[in-house]
Amino acid sequence: MILVKDLTRIFEAGNEDVLAVDHVSFAVSQGEVYGLLGPNGAGKTTTLRMILGLLKPTSGDAEVEGFLVSRQPDEIKRRVGLVSTSAGLYQWLTPREILFFFADVYGVPKDQATERIANLTHLFELTSFLDRRSATLSTGQKQRVNLARSLIHNPPVMLMDEPTRGLDVVGSKVIFDYIDHLRDAGKAVIVCTHRLDEAEQLCDRFGLLHQGKKRYEGTLLELKQSTMCQTLTQIFLQLLDAPVVSQETRASIQEDVN
Amino acid sequence: MSDSSKLHVRTHSYARTFRFSGLLKKELREILRDRRTIITLVLMPLLVYPLLGLMLQKFFITQMANLGKVEYRILLLNESEGELFRNQFNHGEQLLNFKEYKEFSTSEKNKPDETLEEFKQQKPNIKILIVDEANKSRSLKSFVRKGEVDVGVQFISSKKQQEEFNPNKLGGRFEIIYGAQSRHSRRVADYVEKRLQAVRWEYRNRLLKDLGKSNSIPFRASLTAVNTQSGQAFSLVTIVPLILILMTMTGAVYPAIDLTAGERERGTLETLMAAPLPRMWILSAKFIAVLVVAIMTALVNMMAMLATTYANGLETVLFGTGMTPFVLMEILLLLVIFAAFFSAVLLCITSFARSFKEAQAYLIPLMMISMAPGILGMVPDLKMTPLWAVIPLANIVLLSRDFLLHEAQPLLVFVSVFSTLFYGIVALSLAARIFGTDTILYQSNASWTDLLKRSNKTHAVPALNNAILCLAVLFPVFILSASFVSRLGEMSISQRLLISGTLTFSLFLLIPLIFARMGAVKLKSGFRWFRPRALTCLGAILLGFTLWPFAYEIEILSLSNERIESLSKLFESLKLELGAVPLWVKLISLAVLPAVCEELFFRGYLLSSLLNRFSNTPAILISSFLFALFHVIVRDSLFIERFFPSFFMGLALGYVNVLARSVIPGIMLHMIHNGLLLTLANYQDYFSTWKINLENQKHLPIVWLGSSMLIVIIGFFLIRVGNIRQPDESPDL
Numbered sequence A: 001m002i003l004v005k006d007l008t009r010i011f012e013a014g015n016e017d018v019l020a021v022d023h024v025s026f027a028v029s030q031g032e033v034y035g036l037l038g039p040n041g042a043g044k045t046t047t048l049r050m051i052l053g054l055l056k057p058t059s060g061d062a063e064v065e066g067f068l069v070s071r072q073p074d075e076i077k078r079r080v081g082l083v084s085t086s087a088g089l090y091q092w093l094t095p096r097e098i099l100f101f102f103a104d105v106y107g108v109p110k111d112q113a114t115e116r117i118a119n120l121t122h123l124f125e126l127t128s129f130l131d132r133r134s135a136t137l138s139t140g141q142k143q144r145v146n147l148a149r150s151l152i153h154n155p156p157v158m159l160m161d162e163p164t165r166g167l168d169v170v171g172s173k174v175i176f177d178y179i180d181h182l183r184d185a186g187k188a189v190i191v192c193t194h195r196l197d198e199a200e201q202l203c204d205r206f207g208l209l210h211q212g213k214k215r216y217e218g219t220l221l222e223l224k225q226s227t228m229c230q231t232l233t234q235i236f237l238q239l240l241d242a243p244v245v246s247q248e249t250r251a252s253i254q255e256d257v258n
Numbered sequence B: 001m002s003d004s005s006k007l008h009v010r011t012h013s014y015a016r017t018f019r020f021s022g023l024l025k026k027e028l029r030e031i032l033r034d035r036r037t038i039i040t041l042v043l044m045p046l047l048v049y050p051l052l053g054l055m056l057q058k059f060f061i062t063q064m065a066n067l068g069k070v071e072y073r074i075l076l077l078n079e080s081e082g083e084l085f086r087n088q089f090n091h092g093e094q095l096l097n098f099k100e101y102k103e104f105s106t107s108e109k110n111k112p113d114e115t116l117e118e119f120k121q122q123k124p125n126i127k128i129l130i131v132d133e134a135n136k137s138r139s140l141k142s143f144v145r146k147g148e149v150d151v152g153v154q155f156i157s158s159k160k161q162q163e164e165f166n167p168n169k170l171g172g173r174f175e176i177i178y179g180a181q182s183r184h185s186r187r188v189a190d191y192v193e194k195r196l197q198a199v200r201w202e203y204r205n206r207l208l209k210d211l212g213k214s215n216s217i218p219f220r221a222s223l224t225a226v227n228t229q230s231g232q233a234f235s236l237v238t239i240v241p242l243i244l245i246l247m248t249m250t251g252a253v254y255p256a257i258d259l260t261a262g263e264r265e266r267g268t269l270e271t272l273m274a275a276p277l278p279r280m281w282i283l284s285a286k287f288i289a290v291l292v293v294a295i296m297t298a299l300v301n302m303m304a305m306l307a308t309t310y311a312n313g314l315e316t317v318l319f320g321t322g323m324t325p326f327v328l329m330e331i332l333l334l335l336v337i338f339a340a341f342f343s344a345v346l347l348c349i350t351s352f353a354r355s356f357k358e359a360q361a362y363l364i365p366l367m368m369i370s371m372a373p374g375i376l377g378m379v380p381d382l383k384m385t386p387l388w389a390v391i392p393l394a395n396i397v398l399l400s401r402d403f404l405l406h407e408a409q410p411l412l413v414f415v416s417v418f419s420t421l422f423y424g425i426v427a428l429s430l431a432a433r434i435f436g437t438d439t440i441l442y443q444s445n446a447s448w449t450d451l452l453k454r455s456n457k458t459h460a461v462p463a464l465n466n467a468i469l470c471l472a473v474l475f476p477v478f479i480l481s482a483s484f485v486s487r488l489g490e491m492s493i494s495q496r497l498l499i500s501g502t503l504t505f506s507l508f509l510l511i512p513l514i515f516a517r518m519g520a521v522k523l524k525s526g527f528r529w530f531r532p533r534a535l536t537c538l539g540a541i542l543l544g545f546t547l548w549p550f551a552y553e554i555e556i557l558s559l560s561n562e563r564i565e566s567l568s569k570l571f572e573s574l575k576l577e578l579g580a581v582p583l584w585v586k587l588i589s590l591a592v593l594p595a596v597c598e599e600l601f602f603r604g605y606l607l608s609s610l611l612n613r614f615s616n617t618p619a620i621l622i623s624s625f626l627f628a629l630f631h632v633i634v635r636d637s638l639f640i641e642r643f644f645p646s647f648f649m650g651l652a653l654g655y656v657n658v659l660a661r662s663v664i665p666g667i668m669l670h671m672i673h674n675g676l677l678l679t680l681a682n683y684q685d686y687f688s689t690w691k692i693n694l695e696n697q698k699h700l701p702i703v704w705l706g707s708s709m710l711i712v713i714i715g716f717f718l719i720r721v722g723n724i725r726q727p728d729e730s731p732d733l
Helices: A044-052 A075-080 A095-105 A110-123 A137-149 A169-184 A196-202 A220-228 A233-240 A247-257 B003-012 B020-033 B035-059 B079-095 B097-106 B138-143 B157-162 B183-209 B238-267 B268-273 B279-312 B316-317 B326-351 B354-377 B393-404 B408-435 B438-442 B448-454 B466-485 B491-520 B535-547 B546-556 B561-577 B583-613 B616-631 B641-658 B666-681 B684-688 B703-723
Strands: A001-011 A016-028 A033-037 A057-065 A080-084 A157-161 A189-195 A205-210 A213-218 B071-076 B125-130 B151-159 B172-179 B221-227
Touching: A001 A044, A016 A057, A016 A189, A016 A213, A033 A169, A033 A196, A033 B125, A033 B268, A033 B326, A033 B546, A044 A057, A044 A080, A044 A157, A044 A189, A057 A075, A057 B238, A075 A080, A080 A137, A095 A110, A095 B020, A110 A137, A110 A169, A110 B125, A137 A169, A137 B183, A137 B448, A169 A189, A169 A196, A169 B684, A196 A205, A205 A220, A205 A233, A213 B466, A213 B703, B020 B035, B020 B238, B020 B279, B020 B438, B035 B238, B035 B279, B071 B183, B071 B448, B079 B125, B079 B183, B125 B641, B138 B151, B138 B172, B151 B279, B172 B183, B172 B561, B183 B221, B238 B268, B238 B279, B238 B326, B238 B354, B238 B393, B238 B466, B268 B279, B279 B326, B279 B354, B279 B408, B326 B354, B326 B393, B354 B466, B393 B408, B408 B466, B466 B491, B466 B583, B466 B616, B491 B583, B535 B703, B546 B641, B546 B666, B546 B703, B583 B616, B583 B641, B583 B666, B641 B666, B641 B703
Parallel strands: A033 A189, A033 A205, A080 A157, A157 A189, B071 B125, B071 B151, B172 B221
Antiparallel strands: A001 A016, A001 A057, A205 A213, B151 B172
């Protein structure tokens, strides 16, 4: 369903070229949640943006449901829902107006849009603030509206960039349930995060990026076997070439994770 | 999953039903609900105008008493000249009460020379003064220069008159001296001149009646300007449009920043760019939203200004006496055009910014720069010229002032409006190049040079925004060069033709070539420079010989009898001028060069770009409209009657181009068409025996039209047949 082939992106920074993503390839199938993990600056968000056609790859290509981003970016945009932490809401519109607007943008007919908004309102418990101005909503409420917005056209593919950043436990729980819901609905999902604890719970497979390159890929079990580490955190630390951590630090990391 | 796939199919089937109106509704809702928009829109005018009104009221309170009583002070050197002038002036005044002389006085000048006082139907208080003994040594010019009188009048008699005095044959001239910096002085001078001219006109009529009895015209009247010491510091009438324009600008600034940089800062732009919407749609919706707010600001400001000035009784001071509902509409229309231009400029600049603050930092210099032409426009007695007409903002300020003074000239209105619209299109197409691109969305090193960056990929035809940009650069340069050519009065007609030819070449060929290079456009396909078939060329040649009667008939059908008469006179003078030029010079400068250059631009560069975006009919229509638009301007005058024949020729040339898939047959057609008309004019005497006389603007013999029609049909048929078996791409030359 999602096929990433040798995606590469070089940014110009003054007179220097910065290799943000370096020949990254992976595939995500229907009903699978793929965790794209890595430290800050690893190239996770850039990869997502290239898949969606928001950024042009320097080389390589991405394919979603048989459409190439280099040739038919609009076809891909129609099939993808994007959830991003940086995504805001139109502050002077109400969640209802925002949802109707995006339904319109994605070409969902009015009657279907009304039905879907009713379902999504129920799913994300938006009823109490559906007609309030978005600027007055809390962070959690805004994130829920964003999740509903990304599903308004019922896309077969979901791209999620740090979906739980800035959310409390309750807010994060909503996201977890949401991703479970997507998996059950047979969607192909890519989740970018550096919250390893969450990733362990949510994702079926992982791709670990570091300095733009994909270092490891596989299920948690496969990763453990190939890296001889016990947890995703240890794998992550190994990835960073961190010095050997003491038992105490390991214990505290483990505690954090639990 | 079944539900998902069903919905997916539905999503796909509705994929093409994006609703632009939905997008626009969202932009308008967002911006019109914003408190900051409301503050600029409503509160600012509510606060600014009453304060401004109070200030002006205080300022003019001392001058108000003199407003109703207008005095024209005319100074003469001595009593005898005073007597002579008084008689002629009063006689002229009486004559102007007759209809025929009124008509004469308006037909004599391009602009209506009614003074403001006449417009108000109020007679000014005329004071004819004589220089007193104490000031005998002073010249009239010194009185005018110091502002002691409005005009000075002296009679300069001819030698013959000095020998034998005859009041019916004055044989000399009245010199009217006025202050160049004072609009009032100029008005008085015009007022006097009109009356003296009426006497002269009446005398000429009498002469015609009693032909042979007399052979001299009584006198002439001439105007002489002198620099005055005390002119008005600035023109008050210019303040009105300037304030309205500045307020419109203020109204547009906030929405432009909020809908671009603001959206980006809030993270909503990425969500919008991730949706399957064309980037140009998103930009257009934002442009319309900014424009709506700008227009609303202009409207609210105009109403607030009118209400305040009328409430304070300042309307005469601020608007002159020219404010009528029609003028109000004219100014409002100018404001709308200006708002469109400025909104596009704002969007172009704010599209660069990543945050609200950054956008504000970019706009402050723009606002400062914008003030300069606006304030320059306030210089008293600054005449609107083609140069001013292509300077953004200044052109709108000056044009609004001229509307208020009833002095607007059609050519300059046309040039100002179209150049402003073209600049707006340039700004919008530049904004389209950068708005929402990944460089702007995500990269930190985007710079202004990205706007002018040469495309990395080569293109077979120019992108539409490249062609529009090229057109928008061409238009003001074309106006300025037309104005430049008209000023070459001292040169010989051959030299002028040579310069005009060089300009045509530079404008219509070099500028598109520069744009083709910037846009990495392949020259052959970009200019449709393909080898045509022999039959196609034959068809084009036939059309070149036979299309002119129809263009000519269209022209005279669209003309009034009076216009035909005046054009006949014009042709007569042109004939004299052009008669001295060898035919080959005329053919090169007026047939070969325009045919090659105009075809390569209008039917090559522009049409290839339009055909890439639109189907044949709209592409041909748009290119023909623009072709006709450029032909309406001849030197520094506006010849509206040239629009229809040029549009017709544009259609024919466009159709030939599309049929032939090449620009070359069109060049042949155009060249033969122009060349034939020049040759006909050159050998007019010979051709008049064939009953062809293009100078008298009479209809052509029906036989001519019928046989031409037949050959036109054959011509198009040959072009069509010649290209039936042609593959998609014509062979390169």
